[in-house]
Amino acid sequence: MTSQAPGLWPPSGPEVVFLLLGAVAVGTALLVVTTRQLVHAALWLVVCFGALAGGYLVLTAEFVAWVQVLIYVGAVVVLLLFGIMLTRAPIGPSAGLDSGNRWAAALVAVATAAVLVTVVVTGFRTAYAPLHPGQGAAEPLGASVFRIWVLPFEALSVLLLAALIGAIVLSRTDIRGRE
Amino acid sequence: MTAVVALIVLLPFAAAVAGLLATRLGTRTERMAYRRAAWFAIAPGAASAALTVWLAVALAHGTGVSEGRFWSELLPGRVEGTLTVVETGSVPISLTLRADGLSVLAGILVVVVALAVQVYSVGYMRDEPRYPSYSAFVSLFTSAMLLVVYAGDLIVLYVGWEIMGLCSYLLIGHWWEDRANSRAAVKAFLVTRLGDVGFLFGIFVLGAAAGGFRIDDVLRADIPRGTLVAATLLLLAGVAGKSAQVPLQTWLPDAMAGPTPISALIHAATMVAAGIFVVARLYPAFLAAPPTLDVLGVVAAVGMLGAALAALAQDDLKRVLAYSTISQLAYMAAALAAGSDRAAMFHLVSHGAFKALLFLCAGLVIHHVGSNLISHMGGLRTALPVTFWTMTIGFAALAGLPPASGFFSKDAVISAIEHGTGPAQPFVYASALLTVGVTGAYAARAWLRTFFGPARIEPLPEPPPGVAHVFDGREAPPSMLWPAGVLAVPALLLGLAGPAAGVEVEWGPAAVSLAVALLGAGIVYALWRAAPEQDPARLLGPFRAPCERAFHVDAVYAALVVRPVLRLARGVVRADARVVDGAVRGSGRATLGLSGLVRLAQNGNAQLYVTGLLAGLVLIAVAAVVLT
Amino acid sequence: MHVVYPVVVSALLFSIGVYGVLARRNAILVLMSVELMLNAVNLNLVAFDVWLRDRLHGGQVLTLFVIVIAAAEVGLGLAIVLAVFRTRRTVDVDRLRALAEVVRAPDPGRPDGEGAS
Numbered sequence: 001m002t003s004q005a006p007g008l009w010p011p012s013g014p015e016v017v018f019l020l021l022g023a024v025a026v027g028t029a030l031l032v033v034t035t036r037q038l039v040h041a042a043l044w045l046v047v048c049f050g051a052l053a054g055g056y057l058v059l060t061a062e063f064v065a066w067v068q069v070l071i072y073v074g075a076v077v078v079l080l081l082f083g084i085m086l087t088r089a090p091i092g093p094s095a096g097l098d099s100g101n102r103w104a105a106a107l108v109a110v111a112t113a114a115v116l117v118t119v120v121v122t123g124f125r126t127a128y129a130p131l132h133p134g135q136g137a138a139e140p141l142g143a144s145v146f147r148i149w150v151l152p153f154e155a156l157s158v159l160l161l162a163a164l165i166g167a168i169v170l171s172r173t174d175i176r177g178r179e
Numbered sequence: 180m181t182a183v184v185a186l187i188v189l190l191p192f193a194a195a196v197a198g199l200l201a202t203r204l205g206t207r208t209e210r211m212a213y214r215r216a217a218w219f220a221i222a223p224g225a226a227s228a229a230l231t232v233w234l235a236v237a238l239a240h241g242t243g244v245s246e247g248r249f250w251s252e253l254l255p256g257r258v259e260g261t262l263t264v265v266e267t268g269s270v271p272i273s274l275t276l277r278a279d280g281l282s283v284l285a286g287i288l289v290v291v292v293a294l295a296v297q298v299y300s301v302g303y304m305r306d307e308p309r310y311p312s313y314s315a316f317v318s319l320f321t322s323a324m325l326l327v328v329y330a331g332d333l334i335v336l337y338v339g340w341e342i343m344g345l346c347s348y349l350l351i352g353h354w355w356e357d358r359a360n361s362r363a364a365v366k367a368f369l370v371t372r373l374g375d376v377g378f379l380f381g382i383f384v385l386g387a388a389a390g391g392f393r394i395d396d397v398l399r400a401d402i403p404r405g406t407l408v409a410a411t412l413l414l415l416a417g418v419a420g421k422s423a424q425v426p427l428q429t430w431l432p433d434a435m436a437g438p439t440p441i442s443a444l445i446h447a448a449t450m451v452a453a454g455i456f457v458v459a460r461l462y463p464a465f466l467a468a469p470p471t472l473d474v475l476g477v478v479a480a481v482g483m484l485g486a487a488l489a490a491l492a493q494d495d496l497k498r499v500l501a502y503s504t505i506s507q508l509a510y511m512a513a514a515l516a517a518g519s520d521r522a523a524m525f526h527l528v529s530h531g532a533f534k535a536l537l538f539l540c541a542g543l544v545i546h547h548v549g550s551n552l553i554s555h556m557g558g559l560r561t562a563l564p565v566t567f568w569t570m571t572i573g574f575a576a577l578a579g580l581p582p583a584s585g586f587f588s589k590d591a592v593i594s595a596i597e598h599g600t601g602p603a604q605p606f607v608y609a610s611a612l613l614t615v616g617v618t619g620a621y622a623a624r625a626w627l628r629t630f631f632g633p634a635r636i637e638p639l640p641e642p643p644p645g646v647a648h649v650f651d652g653r654e655a656p657p658s659m660l661w662p663a664g665v666l667a668v669p670a671l672l673l674g675l676a677g678p679a680a681g682v683e684v685e686w687g688p689a690a691v692s693l694a695v696a697l698l699g700a701g702i703v704y705a706l707w708r709a710a711p712e713q714d715p716a717r718l719l720g721p722f723r724a725p726c727e728r729a730f731h732v733d734a735v736y737a738a739l740v741v742r743p744v745l746r747l748a749r750g751v752v753r754a755d756a757r758v759v760d761g762a763v764r765g766s767g768r769a770t771l772g773l774s775g776l777v778r779l780a781q782n783g784n785a786q787l788y789v790t791g792l793l794a795g796l797v798l799i800a801v802a803a804v805v806l807t
Numbered sequence: 808m809h810v811v812y813p814v815v816v817s818a819l820l821f822s823i824g825v826y827g828v829l830a831r832r833n834a835i836l837v838l839m840s841v842e843l844m845l846n847a848v849n850l851n852l853v854a855f856d857v858w859l860r861d862r863l864h865g866g867q868v869l870t871l872f873v874i875v876i877a878a879a880e881v882g883l884g885l886a887i888v889l890a891v892f893r894t895r896r897t898v899d900v901d902r903l904r905a906l907a908e909v910v911r912a913p914d915p916g917r918p919d920g921e922g923a924s
Contacts, residue, residue, distance in 0.1 A: 008811070011809075011812075014808055015808055015809065015812060018808065018812055018813065019812060022812065022816035025820060026816060026820060026823065029819075029823040029824070029843050030823055032823075032827065032840070033824075033826055033827035033830065033831065033836075033839075033840055033843075038835065038836065041836055045842065045843075048843070048846075049846065052846055052849075052850060055850065056853055059853050059854060059857050060857060061853045061856070063871075064853055064867050064871060067871055067874055068849075068874065071874050071877075071878050072842070072846075072874065072877075079882060080838065080881065082885070083838075083888055083889065084835055086889055086892070087892045089833065089835070089898075096832060096899070097831060097832055098831060099831070099832040099901040100901065101784070101786045101787055101790055101901065102830045104787075104790050104794075104829070105786075105825075105826050105828075105829030105830035106826060106830065108793050108797065108825065108826075108829060109823070109825045109826035110822070111797045111801075112793065112797055112822045112825050113818060115797055115800050115801055115804070117815055117818050117819070119800075119804060120815060120818055121811060121815065124814055125811060127809065127810035127811065127858060128808070128809055128858075129808050129810055129858035129860075130808075131808050131857065135860075136853075136856075136857075136864070140864060141864055141867055141871075144863055144867075144868055145868055145871070149863075149865075149868045152872060153872075156872055156875055159876065159879060160875065160879050163880075163882055163883050164879075166886065167883050167886040168886075170886035170887060170889070170890050171889055171890070778908075781906075781907060781908070782904060783904025783906040783908075784900075784904060784906075784907075785903070785906060786829055786830075786901055788906075789828065789829060790829050793825060793829070
């Protein structure tokens with residue numbers, strides 16, 4: 001796997017693309033957690049997820065990329081927007097989106113980043129993965145899911161059902177908890 | 180025979196138990212309880228007295244080991260029995276009772292005076308609601324004193340010694356409602372306790388050196404002289420405490436706060452004599468330690484004169500007698516110091532008789548007048564004829580006038596002192612002679628001021644507790660007169676038994692001391708004749724005030740001991756409250772404060788919690804990365 | 808493709824998510840930050856799957872599962888947020904202090920009824 005690994009610099013073509021997409025993802029993620037407008041945060045999240053989907057494509061995981069676009073961009077963000085709407089959040093810039101915990105949070109986050117980056121760079125400096133397109137296509141993935149991972153898949157469907165019911169119960173005001 | 184000795188000791192003890200527990204059992208009225216308590220008090224005491232007399236007769240005919248002590252010719256017999264030996268791991272304690280001449284001599288004094296006092300108390304405490312406990316304590320005291328007298332082991336002796344102290348405390352504070360009485364009780368208890376510490380350690384030193392506490396073993400043991408001096412000096416502390424000798428004499432005058440019969444029994448005739456008795460009991464040990472005897476002599480010389488002078492200036496009749504007790508006890512101590520236990524014991528017995536008599540008579544007078552103060556008395560000769568005559572005998576014995584017993588015993592003491600040796604002997608002898616004169620003076624003063632001169636009866640409207648009873652203008656009931664009359668017999672005649680006991684009158688010193696005593700009495704009489712209204716104590720001139728206050732010893736002790744101790748105690752209390760409690764409370768408060776600080780973080784903000792959680796996680800990760 | 812690139816991007820995304828979770832006051836923004844963290848994990852899974860050439864495609868399948876679970880989680884999370892909003896009229900997480908002790912110094916800046924229940 002690391003036999004004929006080329007050097008880190010200069011990056012190859014896919015790597016350049018991935019780095020650009022990664023930069024977009026990180027940048028938009030930063031915007032998500034720093035913006036002063038709720039709706040903008042949700043929209044920047046779309047961009048971030050999109051960039052990540054692009055990254056998955058570069059990594060030859062095309063099925064995951066499409067699922068990412070479908071579920072995250074299509075469903076999750078829409079749900080979040082609904083949430084923003086239903087909680088009557090203000091449209092436009094609002095001041096109080098950050099709590100007083102902000103500086104401690106920044107400190108912890110930077111420390112986390114430092115530790116993680118240090119560790120992964122130390123650990124995977126020489127790791128190289130040659131890319132073979134078609135590896136993550138729908139067919140091999142589907143075969144894998146329904147042959148090998150079918151039991152977790154079914155369990156997951158039950159989980160989804162439970163989540164569905166739970167969400168309904170939680171959102172309906174006419175179902176009271178047992179006092 | 181040992182059983183008889185045990186019975187003599189145990190009968191009053193059983194009386195005490197019965198008196199404490201059974202007097203109100205099934206009785207409906209106070210009257211019945213009172214009567215039953217009186218029976219409990221008197222019957223066992225009488226039985227004990229009878230047994231003691233029987234024991235004395237038996238010992239007189241007994242043929243025991245002759246030890247060369249002074250009683251060997253008169254009472255040669257000797258009984259000793261050991262109940263059991265308590266192994267302590269080092270020095271064994273034997274529960275031993277012994278009876279010999281010395282024991283019986285003191286034992287007779289104790290049972291007779293105790294019986295007289297019990298009978299007297301029946302009348303004196305007639306209207307006293309706590310009479311049952313009072314009489315039970317007197318019985319307990321009698322038992323304890325007899326235990327001291329008949330103890331064959333130093334630890335057994337010490338047990339009786341301490342019970343006596345306890346009874347003394349309880350009875351001084353009998354009228355504890357008055358603050359002064361309970362204070363006097365506490366004072367007596369603490370002061371004697373101070374001496375008892377030394378006493379106990381003296382016993383330990385003797386026991387450890389002799390390898391046993393049995394008195395015979397201790398006396399026969401070959402103890403190094405240094406050890407012996409240390410042990411006897413320690414014992415002397417206890418003797419000074421119990422017998423109210425300098426420097427621990429201050430408790431006795433205050434102990435007169437107790438009922439007068441108690442003063443007669445405990446604080447004049449018996450308990451205070453226990454110190455002298457113990458020295459006589461262990462006399463061979465003391466004889467082998469001359470420095471101790473020198474100390475004893477100096478102490479006695481100072482005590483006898485000082486107390487006599489104080490007695491001359493007192494206005495309280497009972498305090499006069501109290502100081503005279505200190506003075507007379509000092510005579511006995513001086514005789515012991517001069518080397519004559521025979522004279523000391525002779526004076527002990529005769530003093531026990533006449534001083535008990537004096538106290539009982541004083542009780543009669545106080546009972547009649549309703550006041551303790553001599554200045555309230557006067558002219559009682561006609562009102563109280565029986566009391567007058569008995570008390571006259573008592574005062575004569577006290578002053579040492581023939582033919583009363585005091586003349587003979589005091590003569591024995593003074594001639595013993597005269598023949599004494601030791602560096603302090605001249606000083607002691609001078610002091611003793613001077614004291615004879617002062618004794619005559621204060622005896623004459625008290626006698627004249629009480630029974631002669633104009634009547635100054637001013638019955639107090641409301642007698643305070645501890646002082647008096649209802650004034651009725653008549654002489655006391657027979658139950659009070661009889662004991663005084665009975666005690667007057669030995670007080671008057673005991674001296675004549677002196678030659679039988681081997682005490683020969685030395686007429687030379689006797690004449691000198693008689694002359695001195697008469698001189699003292701004569702001066703007082705002259706002063707009194709000049710102005711019967713005034714106190715003859717004025718002859719003391721400027722020394723009167725210090726004498727009345729007993730040379731301010733109490734004030735000095737208060738300044739030197741009491742106040743520093745109180746200050747120290749307050750300091751300890753404050754240190755306890757501030758430092759010890761403060762540390763405890765402070766640690767509690769500090770914990771609360773710290774937890775309050777920690778609590779600030781627990782404000783319900785989940786984000787804060789997660790922040791802390793993740794920060795900790797990062798730290799652990801860093802530690803894991805760095806340290807591995 | 809060097810594995811270190813996606814992994815570093817993933818680490819940065821995760822840290823940004825951590826910051827969001829800790830610093831954002833609005834519950835919906837906190838949920839978004841959680842999604843960021845989940846996506847960082849997904850990126851890791853995919854990268855390692857490609858690197859290790861797993862024949863069972865464990866990494867990518869797990870990514871799919873995580874996406875599904877994330878969808879369920881967002882659904883439930885939003886339902887909870889809405890329930891909280893209905894009862895408390897706010898979705899600010901630092902005002903939801905029912906975890907704290909009831910007895911507390913009065914906080915004038917806090918709306919009544921908060922934390923006292």
